[in-house]
Amino acid sequence: EDQVTQSPEALRLQEGESSSLNCSYTVSGLRGLFWYRQDPGKGPEFLFTLYSAGEEKEKERLKATLTKKESFLHITAPKPEDSATYLCAASSGSRLTFGEGTQLTVNP
Amino acid sequence: DGGITQSPKYLFRKEGQNVTLSCEQNLNHDAMYWYRQDPGQGLRLIYYSQIVNDFQKGDIAEGYSVSREKKESFPLTVTSAQKNPTAFYLCASSIGRLAGTLAKNIQYFGAGTRLSVL
Numbered sequence: 001e002d003q004v005t006q007s008p009e010a011l012r013l014q015e016g017e018s019s020s021l022n023c024s025y026t027v028s029g030l031r032g033l034f035w036y037r038q039d040p041g042k043g044p045e046f047l048f049t050l051y052s053a054g055e056e057k058e059k060e061r062l063k064a065t066l067t068k069k070e071s072f073l074h075i076t077a078p079k080p081e082d083s084a085t086y087l088c089a090a091s092s093g094s095r096l097t098f099g100e101g102t103q104l105t106v107n108p
Numbered sequence: 109d110g111g112i113t114q115s116p117k118y119l120f121r122k123e124g125q126n127v128t129l130s131c132e133q134n135l136n137h138d139a140m141y142w143y144r145q146d147p148g149q150g151l152r153l154i155y156y157s158q159i160v161n162d163f164q165k166g167d168i169a170e171g172y173s174v175s176r177e178k179k180e181s182f183p184l185t186v187t188s189a190q191k192n193p194t195a196f197y198l199c200a201s202s203i204g205r206l207a208g209t210l211a212k213n214i215q216y217f218g219a220g221t222r223l224s225v226l
Contacts, residue, residue: 031213041196043198043218043219094202
């Protein structure tokens with residue numbers, strides 16, 4: 001059974017304070033590792049997909065990396081508008097298995 | 109604009125009542141999905157459909173039903189057999205497994221429907 005675990009559950013940062021979110025996964029034959037951003041009361045917004053260990057992708061202050069067992073979402077010099085829940089999901093086929101998310105709060 | 113439209117945004121269900129949540133997409137995607145989101149539990153898959161007139165149960169299908177008569181539409185019915193329906197319901201779509209691209213599994217989501225019990 002595919003499993004995805006995210007840590008920490010919640011993270012509070014000061015504006016400009018860089019940090020990382022972790023996503024550990026156990027899937028039989030990874031076909032993609034996905035990161036989404038979700039604002040309160042809204043649907044998840046697609047950020048990145050990674051397919052093989054060593055792959056990295058960047059978008060503004062966010063950078064996602066992938067190893068054989070986990071993925072990291074690095075946030076550099078975050079701003080208050082980066083506050084959201086970040087969801088990680090893994091695919092071993094046509095389905096995605098989601099983690100429970102990390103709720104990020106960035107204080108000004 | 110291409111996207112996924114869910115309606116209504118808020119829905120209330122009375123005891124013993126069936127309610128239907130609408131999901132329409134104009135992305136020309138083959139695959140569509142329904143998820144349920146409860147606080148602290150992430151997204152759980154209810155049903156999914158890879159192609160018109162075909163669908164499969166997800167991890168928590170009991171008390172729910174779906175149909176896929178058109179490529180663009182994938183309505184979800186929450187039946188009276190679902191004893192704890194209060195949740196945030198999310199519909200998603202993806203290009204589909206038959207597509208010759210690594211991006212075929214990327215799922216795009218609608219804005220959600222919040223269902224509550226009266």
